[in-house]
Amino acid sequence: IAGITQAPTSQILAAGRRMTLRCTQDMRHNAMYWYRQDLGLGLRLIHYSNTAGTTGKGEVPDGYSVSRANTDDFPLTLASAVPSQTSVYFCASSEGWNSYNEQFFGPGTRLTVL
Amino acid sequence: TQLLEQSPQFLSIQEGENLTVYCNSSSVFSSLQWYRQEPGEGPVLLVTVVTGGEVKKLKRLTFQFGDARKDSSLHITAAQPGDTGLYLCAGVYAGNMLTFGGGTRLMVKP
Numbered sequence: 001i002a003g004i005t006q007a008p009t010s011q012i013l014a015a016g017r018r019m020t021l022r023c024t025q026d027m028r029h030n031a032m033y034w035y036r037q038d039l040g041l042g043l044r045l046i047h048y049s050n051t052a053g054t055t056g057k058g059e060v061p062d063g064y065s066v067s068r069a070n071t072d073d074f075p076l077t078l079a080s081a082v083p084s085q086t087s088v089y090f091c092a093s094s095e096g097w098n099s100y101n102e103q104f105f106g107p108g109t110r111l112t113v114l
Numbered sequence: 115t116q117l118l119e120q121s122p123q124f125l126s127i128q129e130g131e132n133l134t135v136y137c138n139s140s141s142v143f144s145s146l147q148w149y150r151q152e153p154g155e156g157p158v159l160l161v162t163v164v165t166g167g168e169v170k171k172l173k174r175l176t177f178q179f180g181d182a183r184k185d186s187s188l189h190i191t192a193a194q195p196g197d198t199g200l201y202l203c204a205g206v207y208a209g210n211m212l213t214f215g216g217g218t219r220l221m222v223k224p
Contacts, residue, residue, distance in 0.1 A: 031210060040217070096210070100162070103210070107155055
């Protein structure tokens with residue numbers, strides 16, 4: 001059982017380039033999330049999807065877009081990367097959208113924007 | 115934005131010592147979660163506390179939710195080197211959205 005997979009594991013990107021971080025889960029979870037983790041700031045929610053076909057903005061959505069065409073995949077796109085988007089990005093999923101649904105996290109993608 | 119402040123940010127102790135990590139906010143949360151994160155991995159849920167004043171125990175870890183559901187604490191008794199890691203608290207609001215504290219990096223020396 002893979003759980004949540006993220007790709008790539010790490011990436012160095014030139015500023016201004018477009019980048020898509022991939023996230024796939026095999027648990028048939030309805031809800032999925034993208035977070036970024038910066039030193040001393042914990043994790044901050046970028047975007048979420050409470051079910052396939054719908055998405056919503058989190059705490060820090062600017063400069064990022066997401067889509068949820070099916071249950072399993074939730075890609076995060078940086079249209080034009082900037083150095084402040086250097087971070088570790090985590091994808092997560094939960095069975096449902098209720099507060100008692102545990103979120104399971106992927107292993108993360110370390111992104112450096114130069 | 116609902117803010118959660120964790121303290122201390124860093125903690126280095128000897129094996130066998132006790133410690134407490136605090137998580138404070140001015141906001142009320144429907145529930146509060148504690149996670150542990152190892153280097154190179156995503157956070158893993160340890161516990162969820164829901165009711166004001168609730169206390170939960172997980173072996174040597176004791177979690178408490180404040181009466182007003184704005185703060186929480188994590189107490190570790192007789193810490194072991196295997197407890198080393200990053201501990202994160204997270205408040206749950208608006209469905210299943212999480213707001214995280216800044217984390218406490220714990221090192222337990224043998």
